[in-house]
Amino acid sequence: MAHHPEDEHHMRAALALAARGLGTTSPNPAVGCVIVRDGRVVGRGWTAPGGRPHAEREALARAGEAARGATAYVTLEPCSHWGKTPPCVDGLREAGVARVVAAMRDPDPRVDGAGFRLLREAGIEVTEGVLETEARALNAGFILRMTQGRPLVTLKLATTLDGRIATKTGESRWITGPEARRRVHALRGSHDAILVGSGTVLADDPDLSCRLPNYTPRPILRAVADRRLRTPPTARLFQGVGEAVVLTAPGHGREAMDRLTAAGASLVVVPPADEAGDLEPLALLKALAARGVTRLLAEGGAALSASLLRAGLVDRLAWFHAPAVMGGDGMPAAQALPVETLRAMPSFRRTAAIPCGPDLFSEYERA
Ligand code: AOF
Numbered sequence: 001m002a003h004h005p006e007d008e009h010h011m012r013a014a015l016a017l018a019a020r021g022l023g024t025t026s027p028n029p030a031v032g033c034v035i036v037r038d039g040r041v042v043g044r045g046w047t048a049p050g051g052r053p054h055a056e057r058e059a060l061a062r063a064g065e066a067a068r069g070a071t072a073y074v075t076l077e078p079c080s081h082w083g084k085t086p087p088c089v090d091g092l093r094e095a096g097v098a099r100v101v102a103a104m105r106d107p108d109p110r111v112d113g114a115g116f117r118l119l120r121e122a123g124i125e126v127t128e129g130v131l132e133t134e135a136r137a138l139n140a141g142f143i144l145r146m147t148q149g150r151p152l153v154t155l156k157l158a159t160t161l162d163g164r165i166a167t168k169t170g171e172s173r174w175i176t177g178p179e180a181r182r183r184v185h186a187l188r189g190s191h192d193a194i195l196v197g198s199g200t201v202l203a204d205d206p207d208l209s210c211r212l213p214n215y216t217p218r219p220i221l222r223a224v225a226d227r228r229l230r231t232p233p234t235a236r237l238f239q240g241v242g243e244a245v246v247l248t249a250p251g252h253g254r255e256a257m258d259r260l261t262a263a264g265a266s267l268v269v270v271p272p273a274d275e276a277g278d279l280e281p282l283a284l285l286k287a288l289a290a291r292g293v294t295r296l297l298a299e300g301g302a303a304l305s306a307s308l309l310r311a312g313l314v315d316r317l318a319w320f321h322a323p324a325v326m327g328g329d330g331m332p333a334a335q336a337l338p339v340e341t342l343r344a345m346p347s348f349r350r351t352a353a354i355p356c357g358p359d360l361f362s363e364y365e366r367a
């Protein structure tokens with residue numbers, strides 16, 4: 001269908017609106033919608049916290065009568081199914097929208113092209129695939145959960161220039177400065193869950209909260225991979241806002257499990273991967289996806305990072321580098337993968353490099 005010159009411009013605006021919802025809409029996608037009539041924006045909307053109302057409903061409500069004859073730009077195919085709310089396709093049709101421009105097809109099997117078909121059957125002009133690459137990157141978590149049953153994994157690390165996360169005596173607070181630490185909270189805010197290994201809980205007792213300036217702490221699911229059930233019930237991560245989950249191996253006694261559930265944790269048993277008894281990383285991710293997690297921020301330590309990298313399950317890196325060098329007796333960001341040839345290294349493509357106070361923040365995606 002015809003591509004109009006202004007389509008990309010309005011879709012870019014819709015994508016920016018969609019991004020506002022990241023971290024608050026799971027298990028639903030974060031969608032954005034802009035309604036344009038005679039070249040003028042008459043309504044804007046994005047998926048509400050909790051995943052409903054959908055973006056189109058929000059934008060249509062603002063546009064009111066001005067939606068008649070208008071074009072709706074949506075970052076995802078409008079839904080065609082009856083869920084807890086009526087289909088957005090019906091909303092668009094009833095509002096008299098003349099044309100729908102969508103960035104990508106919805107991989108949810110309840111939609112999967114049916115939204116486009118129903119719109120066309122209702123006589124609405126449909127253009128698909130505008131800024132599809134950008135929309136796929138934005139929806140990567142939702143797409144992975146729908147198609148592979150696992151969340152998007154971003155591995156966050158804060159290291160020295162030579163990639164060390166702690167001294168040999170275990171000192172790690174703080175390698176990076178306050179600006180970097182503030183950015184970590186923003187990063188947490190755009191994810192549905194945080195995952196750490198039990199070693200990190202024992203070493204640092206992080207609270208894993210999401211505190212943003214001028215906001216009350218945002219609820220976020222906090223998870224610990226803890227095959228030996230070493231996490232103490234007094235761990236600070238149990239005190240935060242939102243669900244706390246301990247992922248462990250089978251075979252623990254009732255008493256050890258009850259101690260953690262009494263502290264407010266949900267216990268999830270996942271199969272061990274190998275003789276060493278490490279938790280199977282994909283099973284761990286699937287257990288989190290089953291709880292609705294679409295975007296996971298893994299925050300170390302060295303064992304968890306290695307286990308995810310080894311399994312090829314790190315989709316993105318968020319790496320803070322402090323301007324200091326620790327040397328070879330410091331603890332490396334990841335335990336042995338192992339890598340013997342350069343070809344065998346997990347490799348990434350840099351997507352951003354941003355100065356952050358004295359530190360450098362860089363983002364990468366899988367090469
Ligand atoms: C849209 N716009 O803003 C969102 C959509 O549980 P329900 O009924 O809310 O449906 C969730 C599904 O709806 C989700 O899997 C995805 O297919 C779609 N989400 N669709 O048109 C939105 N959030």
Ligand code: ZN
Binds near residue numbers: 089
């Ligand atoms: Zn919808």
